[in-house]
Amino acid sequence: MNKTDLIDAIAEDAGITKASAKKALESFLTNVAGTLKKGDKVSLVGFGSWSVSQRAARDGRNPQTGKTIKIAAKNVVKFKAGAELDGSVNTPAKKK
Template identity: 55%
Template sequence: MNKTELVSAVAKQAGLTNAQSKAAVDAVLDAIAGALKNEDKVALLGFGTFSVNERPAREGINPATKQKIQIPAKKVVKFKAGAQLEVK
């Protein structure tokens, strides 16, 4: 499912127009992104938790040249599915 399909599904389930649904989906995604940029956790009960994790710097190998390279530390988004989010 892509974003357009998500907007359509939300519009259908909530009885909204596609424009209203797009605004709602965009607002939710912006709020989640804003919280993660501030390194806050976003917990959606029954769905899951988004958080920011820090990956340490490490050594890697350039596959083209086989030379060792230093991969810098970075922050990544982590998602942990909630117990009720189960695929059957």
């Protein structure tokens, strides 16, 4: 599912226009990104939580030349699935 498919599904499920669904989705994404940028955590009970952690600088290797390179430290976004999401994904398929 891509962004357009998600917008279509939200519009249909919520009984709203695609334009309204797009606005709502973009607002959600903007707010999640803004909160993470501030270093805060975003939690949706049952669905999951997003957080930011620091990845330390490290040495890497250029696969073409084999030379050692320095990889800079950076912030990375992590997502941990909630119990309901995890359960829905890991429920065995029913046999027909």
